[in-house]
Amino acid sequence: MIVRSQVYSLRLVIVALSTLLCALGYYSYTNYTSLNEYHEFLLNENASVEAELNQMVMNYDMLEVDNRDLQARLDDSKIRISRILDSVKYLKPDVYLVSHYKKQLEVLKDENNKIYLLVEQLNAENVFLKEEAIRVNTELDQTIYVSKSLKTENSTLSRINDKFKRQINKAKALSVKNVLTEGVRRVTNSGRIKSTLSARRARKINVCFTIPENKFAAKGKKELFIQILDPSNNVVGDRGVINVGEQSLIFSEQLVVDYENVSLQECVFIEPLPGEPFQKGSYFISIYHQNTLIGKTTMELK
Structure with missing residues (x-):
C-alpha cells in the first residue's frame, strides 16, 4: 500500500x-x-x-x-x-x-x-503684380500713342517722343527750341536792344529760347544753366560750377523759370568778366536742365 x-x-x-x-x-x-x-x-x-x-x-x-x-x-x-x-x-x-x-x-x-x-x-501676389504690370504697360502704350500725336508740333518734341519709347521718364524732361542769340552793344532806357555783329563793340550776349508745351512735365520752378564758350574755348562769364554726369561744367548764367506746362519764352543777358572782352570768331551756346543738355546753338562775332 x-x-x-x-x-x-x-x-x-x-x-x-x-x-x-x-x-x-x-x-x-x-x-x-x-x-x-x-x-x-x-x-x-x-x-x-x-x-x-x-x-x-x-x-x-x-x-x-x-x-x-x-x-x-x-x-x-x-x-x-x-x-x-x-x-x-x-x-x-x-x-x-x-x-x-x-x-x-x-x-x-x-x-x-x-x-x-x-x-x-x-x-497670389505675383499674379496680382503680373496683372498690374500688364495694366501699366497698356497705359504706357496709350501714353506713347498720345506722345506720338504731338510729333507734328515741333521737331524737338519729336526727338523726345522717340526717346520716350525707351524710357518714359525722359518724356517728363524739359526741352527748348528756337534758340536765338545776338551780340548786344547796349540797351536803351526804353528797353530796346541795340545789337551788333562786332566783337569789339559787343558788351553782352542776349540768349533767347522757347520752352515748348509739355503735358508730362511737372509744374513749378525749373532751374536752367547756360554756358557760352568763346573762340578760345573759354567760358564767358564763369558764374559757377555744376556736375553733369561724372564731369564738372562751368556755367555762364543761371536762370529760374516758373513752368506751367504751356509754351514759355525766356531771354537772358550774359556778360563777360571784367577784363575779358569778346573775341572774333564762333561762340557755342549750350542750355542745361537737371544736368542734361536740352538745347544748343552757335553765333559769330566779327
Whole structure:
C-alpha cells in the first residue's frame, strides 16, 4: 500500500509539472508572438515616419520660391527633416524614439502647412503684380500713342517722343527750341536792344529760347544753366560750377523759370568778366536742365 501511494503521488507531481510546462510553453509562445508583433509595429511606425519625412523633402524640392526669407525657412526645415531622417534610418527604433519622431513630425507638418500657406499668398501676389504690370504697360502704350500725336508740333518734341519709347521718364524732361542769340552793344532806357555783329563793340550776349508745351512735365520752378564758350574755348562769364554726369561744367548764367506746362519764352543777358572782352570768331551756346543738355546753338562775332 505504501508503494502504491508513492507511485500515485509521483504521478500527480508529473501531471502537475507537465501542466506547468505546457502553461509556461504557451505563455512563452504568446509572449514571443506579442514581442514580434510589437517589434513589427515599431518598424511599421518607424517606416511610416520615414516615408512622410521623405515625402515632405520631395514636396519642398518641388517648390519654387523667390522670397529670400521664405527660402531660408524652407532650407531650415529641410535641414531639420534630414537630421530626423538620419536618426530614423540608423537608430534602432523603440517606444521612446518612435514617439519622439512622431511629435517632431507633427511640428514639421504644422511648419509645412504654414510655409505652403505663405507660398500660396506669394503666388497670389505675383499674379496680382503680373496683372498690374500688364495694366501699366497698356497705359504706357496709350501714353506713347498720345506722345506720338504731338510729333507734328515741333521737331524737338519729336526727338523726345522717340526717346520716350525707351524710357518714359525722359518724356517728363524739359526741352527748348528756337534758340536765338545776338551780340548786344547796349540797351536803351526804353528797353530796346541795340545789337551788333562786332566783337569789339559787343558788351553782352542776349540768349533767347522757347520752352515748348509739355503735358508730362511737372509744374513749378525749373532751374536752367547756360554756358557760352568763346573762340578760345573759354567760358564767358564763369558764374559757377555744376556736375553733369561724372564731369564738372562751368556755367555762364543761371536762370529760374516758373513752368506751367504751356509754351514759355525766356531771354537772358550774359556778360563777360571784367577784363575779358569778346573775341572774333564762333561762340557755342549750350542750355542745361537737371544736368542734361536740352538745347544748343552757335553765333559769330566779327
